[in-house]
Amino acid sequence: MQRLASVFEKRSLGALLAVVCLVGVPTMANAANKEAKKDNTVWVDPFIGTGGDGHTFPGAVVPFGMVQLSPDTAALSRGVDPQHEIYKHCAGYHYDDHTIIGFSHTHFSGTGHSDLGDLLIMPGTGKVHTKPGTEEDPDSGYRSRFSHDREQASPGYYMVELDDYQIKAELTTTTRTGLHKYTFNGEKDGHVVMDLTSSIYNFKNKVVWSDVRVIDNQTLLAYRSTNGWAKHREMYFAIKFSRPFDRIELINEDNARYRCNGCLDAGKSNKPSTIVNDAIQFTAGKDIKVVAHFDDAKQAPLLVKVGLSAVSRSNALENLTTELPDWNFERVRAEAKEQWRDKLNVIDAEGTKAEKRQLYTSLYHALQAPSVYQDVNGEYRGVDGEIHKATDFQHYTLFSLWDTYRALHPLLTYVAPEKVSDMIQSMLVHYQQSYDDMLPIWSFHAHETWTMIGYHAVSVIADAYLKGIRDFDHELALKAMLDTANNPKYDAIPEYIKYGYVPMDKLSESVSITLEYAYDDFTIARFAEALGEQKIADEFYRRALSYKNVFDPSVGFMRGKDSKGGWNPAFDPEEAKLMGPFTEGNSYQYTFYVPHDAQELIKLIGGDKAFEQRLDTLFEKELSHEKIKEHEDIAGLIGQYAHGNEPSHHIAYMYNDAGKPWRTQERIRQIMDTLSSDKPDGLAGNDDVGQMSAWYIFSAMGFYPVAPGNLSYSIGAPQLPKISLNLAKNKTFTVEAKGLSKANKYIKSVNLNGKTLQRSYITHDDIQQGGVLTFEMSDKPNKTWGSALEHRPPSMSR
């Protein structure tokens, strides 16, 4: 996999090299040479997750690409749709919808909050609309009806027929550009609307400023800054048409005002002693649309290519001309697919079509972010808002760390190891550039959103380092971890340090924060220990025990505690309230959040039996909507277990810690059968930038990183007959599930490289060295395997 990927790695990393490569080499021929190679892209269905609350997008993207060119089906930034709709449309598109408003160039994959949707482009014929119109009355705007029957998506490619206009729209991308192909099959007159006001966010005044300039009759440059989830996010665009437009309209609703420099009365249209150059095609304001007209749109397909940059117009243009020097849509599409084919070859799998569709689509979703956030010349915008240049690493953005530290980042150490050090370096420059001396929390596009809790970047760094991915400055990393974990201005850290827990009378979400800090501290301890900094390690191992301070033995639950040591009198372990002691969860779920020290948690709860019972209660006690109504994110329920949200993700594996691996095996199958499918609504909740997908991939293989940083994977049960991980250095780690069937969901025995495995976990070394992990499956549980204390997954205090 590594060798095959190399040609495309160069494309991302070396701009000029890429030009030579694209222009000078007959790449289609190269692709032909690789024809024999397996093609896992056929198993990817980008529509999985676009229904329900998966929040994925169906459009075109390359692995870790800066551009996600995808259809949008809701006009959210205008306040046209009610609040309720924004959560449904975090990715711009929802499978339930019947109209498309256009194609925009940036999208989150699977988030629970929204932003992006930059530069919406929509082709049309006939009457020109400059507003999107409504889903109920599509003819009132530029949007078009469409049908899933005439819609296709595959890695690097999206196609839809816009029924209202008889236009076939196709999309593909490179890392930093989007390429549109519009085939007009209806009327002769065609036009392309570019709506700079369109955006994904629940705020109609999201656009802070924008401008557009006509460079020539095929080229535009545009800018927009928005106030969304990220405040004052800046994006520059270079737009080129494959042939000259016959005329262009720059429509500025602020026109009267901005056209009249000298007017003291904004309403007047006269121009006292002041010339506004009408012939110079530039406009700026907050409400800009551009319409390019093509009198004979039918003569040939019209292509539009768009380069993006967060740095400058000139960089957007350089990105465009470097990555898309010509107009060969099919070649670009083929190269995008080729990048995916190489990347998806990291896993070989056997299974049903539905299983392979789920697995490879999960892998596809897992390889989208963190995404490139750097121009071909090396420049990028830092979290300080300033322009920096990285010469020795690729700069990435989009760290949804509360979600992705759990399984996505551990997965990337196997499926994209060559990216991991660069992602860590990107987090370290974030720390260096942060005025707050902080590693990223939930950051994207040069902004820290301070969303969610914890400081989970430390887990990602520790896990990678301990696995031997070390191409970054270790001392800097330790300093960054310590500055972050001791930051007197960040969230609940002062209270956490002072009290050993976060008092509920001081801050909300106090219990969840305490628990997550404690886990994060465990990973800092592990990292410091590996660097030989034992004193620091000891301190953080001590902090890692802080979870004990919010455990109330009188009720056997994690429970809010005030600064005087009093327990929350209104305690209800099922309740998940905004501003309560838990983060998008309740005490049933969060009581299990001691991933690094499960054996100690079991003792607190009262031993293996009590622990198992509590797990059973979690999975069996119905959770009424009333208790969680304030949270959209708590979804995918099995009892109190919410598969659709991250605090639950590790819990099914904790039967292992109580010596009951067969119960884990049952639960994993139960989750797989009831909360996961290969349909658009096949995700039980937000994919959360690949975390849900990473859960699926690990769990399908039969193991899961319950506590990243301890280098172990708790064994669940394989869900496909055979999955091989093609690792670096030509190693392969293969998981075989002999006898796997609907009935045979239990593990009879496990064999690693020919030796019986007694423990209910494997280690990173087991995987990294390559080999074969063979499961004998059965319809009857093996109740002794993995039950002995010494065979259970590692626990810090043990």
Place this chain on the structure above:
Amino acid sequence: MQRLASVFEKRSLGALLAVVCLVGVPTMANAANKEAKKDNTVWVDPFIGTGGDGHTFPGAVVPFGMVQLSPDTAALSRGVDPQHEIYKHCAGYHYDDHTIIGFSHTHFSGTGHSDLGDLLIMPGTGKVHTKPGTEEDPDSGYRSRFSHDREQASPGYYMVELDDYQIKAELTTTTRTGLHKYTFNGEKDGHVVMDLTSSIYNFKNKVVWSDVRVIDNQTLLAYRSTNGWAKHREMYFAIKFSRPFDRIELINEDNARYRCNGCLDAGKSNKPSTIVNDAIQFTAGKDIKVVAHFDDAKQAPLLVKVGLSAVSRSNALENLTTELPDWNFERVRAEAKEQWRDKLNVIDAEGTKAEKRQLYTSLYHALQAPSVYQDVNGEYRGVDGEIHKATDFQHYTLFSLWDTYRALHPLLTYVAPEKVSDMIQSMLVHYQQSYDDMLPIWSFHAHETWTMIGYHAVSVIADAYLKGIRDFDHELALKAMLDTANNPKYDAIPEYIKYGYVPMDKLSESVSITLEYAYDDFTIARFAEALGEQKIADEFYRRALSYKNVFDPSVGFMRGKDSKGGWNPAFDPEEAKLMGPFTEGNSYQYTFYVPHDAQELIKLIGGDKAFEQRLDTLFEKELSHEKIKEHEDIAGLIGQYAHGNEPSHHIAYMYNDAGKPWRTQERIRQIMDTLSSDKPDGLAGNDDVGQMSAWYIFSAMGFYPVAPGNLSYSIGAPQLPKISLNLAKNKTFTVEAKGLSKANKYIKSVNLNGKTLQRSYITHDDIQQGGVLTFEMSDKPNKTWGSALEHRPPSMSR
């Protein structure tokens, strides 16, 4: 002058060198050593022009400084004051006002349109206000009453007592920083309000975006982008207090919205599963004020220093720490004064106190712009919006060229010759960075406003080159001139080229545009000829005759003409209407706008006698307000002559062209006596970034550049007994007016370096070589001197 200025030149140009210089050298001692040196700063009264419609500001600035730290007396950006008030307050301050709202860091000097007013700071005591309040009820806001009795201003220094708070506020500056000193004499508790919404512009929603971040308890960083005359202008600020504040409030009126990242309802203040770090003191939005509290404000004066940058926060901080490394207000004030002392030594003058006050204040106003627009590290924002770095020249902004090409730029070739090539290079990079392939028209702060007409940058470049100031790329300059003058997208150029004039049915201001293009073309011809490009020169000499195409011999006036050749049927030579054929003027004035070819104009009008009569009519025929009511700029009237606006500035000198220099001598004295004084309302109209001041300086010396680019100066009459220009290479050019008195306003004879001068003009070489120009003055006109055709100023077609 050149030698003395050198130490301060280094300060502007070399950041690190400056630090060494400021810190390491006992500069106060240096100043003491120079004690014997003459000090012309005593003659500068920064209040001249702050009354009437002069539109100058009284605050602190260093020569060509980026920062103009000055009091503002009107809260214009809030829409508090009516439209009428904005014109009066283009410089933020008006001498008529009785309250001060605070001190902001950027101001135009003398413009007729408004912008800037960046980062208003106001100290106070007692109740904290976050709105300025009104002039009528100052107690309703943070503004304070003040009296001119307790107000002082001198070059580089401003002081006022804020009566409502018993605070003495003092201001001084370096090139890129402002330094405030507040002495609290009243209550013990003090505070400083920083209002990021305050601005100078008639639009209450001027602020597009802003943010502020507390770095530590003495340091803030802030940003703001505004939509004013310049669209989306960006400014960064680094703010430091001389001692820690006891607490700070970041007040954001958009607070509910921006404090709640995860809230889907903007009105809610809860925070679902989303942490906003209250301890991290940062806020962003459109309505931000900051209040720093000092519990014991009286303990010592409080200093505030502010660094500005158009590039980045880090550059703002670097500018601040480089130029203001410590807290020595008196030293900074002394150095600012020293810079002015050096610069003002370029002129030695004898005369009454009032005359010297007018002369040196004019020189002070003439040495403020174009102003530095570049950080100490060389970076600056270009007109393309991108960040550039200039290593081999100082980058300047603020080209009010329709005004300043006339006399200010010619004056700078003598009084600041070391700056001129850099200013030209700044115009050339503007051309290179302009997406429109244009030299600047009326540009400032990385924006082209497209205000006013013509392309007068060509005149500035040609004049400087022909005078031997040539440290720029001449070929590039010619290309820039040609691209500008032939630009198919700029204003009326296509029509001008097609018809030989601008048809009034195609564009407004058609006659003025035609006339000014024709003059500009003369300067291009002169420049091309000097470069040996005779073919280009011939073409532009031909274009320079285009003025003939809008002269209607049937009425003897310049007159609107349509594209079919028909004359304006509604012609009224007195009328100055918006959207009419003239720009801020009427045909009486613009008929004289053939500065480069006066003899040919005289022929058109009917000979010397008719020309003289027309001049007399201009100066004697009353102009009713009804005719000019649409223009605020047409001010300072003597008949139809409007000294307050630029189209008239050269006209009094045109009696010379008709062989009647004594009539010019009368008119100059008349203008001086009636339209100029050393009082706050001593300017007859906007100073227009030094143009009015340059008119005064030249005219006081006895000559004026009627047609920059022809290297000649039409002789008027000296108004002071003796003025010496201290030129480069230790040359001095001295003008003596023997026998000058109230009655002796006429020239009896002129002597240049001991030889009688018969011609009514001098040349650049006469000045540049140094020497003595001696006038014998008389109470009787010498009607023969200068009357012969060969003694009249040069005329292109002669």
